[in-house]
Amino acid sequence: MSPRRLWFLLRWLVFYNAELVWLCWRLPRHIPPGAALPPDSDARRRQAHAELAAATARHGGICAACGRCCLEEVDRFTPFDQLVRARSASPAPSADRRLYSVPWMAWNALSHTAQRLPGRSQQAPLPPCPYVGTEGCRLPRVERPMVCVSWFCLHLALVMIPADMDAAEAPLRAIEALHREAVRAARAAITGPPAPP
Numbered sequence: 001m002s003p004r005r006l007w008f009l010l011r012w013l014v015f016y017n018a019e020l021v022w023l024c025w026r027l028p029r030h031i032p033p034g035a036a037l038p039p040d041s042d043a044r045r046r047q048a049h050a051e052l053a054a055a056t057a058r059h060g061g062i063c064a065a066c067g068r069c070c071l072e073e074v075d076r077f078t079p080f081d082q083l084v085r086a087r088s089a090s091p092a093p094s095a096d097r098r099l100y101s102v103p104w105m106a107w108n109a110l111s112h113t114a115q116r117l118p119g120r121s122q123q124a125p126l127p128p129c130p131y132v133g134t135e136g137c138r139l140p141r142v143e144r145p146m147v148c149v150s151w152f153c154l155h156l157a158l159v160m161i162p163a164d165m166d167a168a169e170a171p172l173r174a175i176e177a178l179h180r181e182a183v184r185a186a187r188a189a190i191t192g193p194p195a196p197p
């Protein structure tokens with residue numbers, strides 16, 4: 001494996017997602033009603049979504065053929081989407097933090113394991129994401145939850161060509177920055193702005 005690919009795997013599959021779990025844990029349990037990022041934040045999110053769509057365009061068929069990411073029943077809109085889009089013309093329609101909750105992840109892994117046990121194959125699968133349509137996701141890319149455009153599975157990361165990995169870096173950093181800013185905004189809405197020096 002090339003150092004470039006190893007860096008991408010560590011940076012965007014391991015560190016990025018581990019940090020999201022940590023950031024979600026730092027979010028207040030109840031997001032204060034006034035908490036939001038500045039209005040231009042959603043434009044940054046939209047631009048990052050568009051750039052990531054371009055960076056992954058040649059691999060769209062892989063996800064379309066697999067589709068596994070869209071088969072979980074958990075809502076992909078999180079409080080991060082809620083905070084980034086709160087002052088935009090297209091606020092997030094919902095906010096569910098289970099996706100980054102360690103107990104939910106453990107439960108989900110266990111339930112998938114149980115479904116694969118002998119004799120359980122006839123069990124009705126859980127309903128997929130409500131935005132799945134017959135042709136895939138019904139949401140335009142810029143309207144999708146941030147996780148839907150910034151998540152790379154190992155398989156996808158192993159087939160990306162270096163030029164696409166390079167093109168994905170800047171928009172991934174933009175989305176990463178929005179997550180960090182969302183936590184700061186939510187916590188500041190509770191504690192108030194820092195005292196002047």
Ligand code: SF4
Pocket residue numbers: 062063064066067068069070151152153154155156
């Ligand atoms: S990111 Fe990976 S697991 Fe998810 S749909 Fe694409 S190929 Fe499948």
Ligand code: SF4
Pocket residue numbers: 069070071076129130131132133136137138139144145148
């Ligand atoms: S919002 Fe769209 S891309 Fe995201 S999980 Fe649902 S169907 Fe898939």
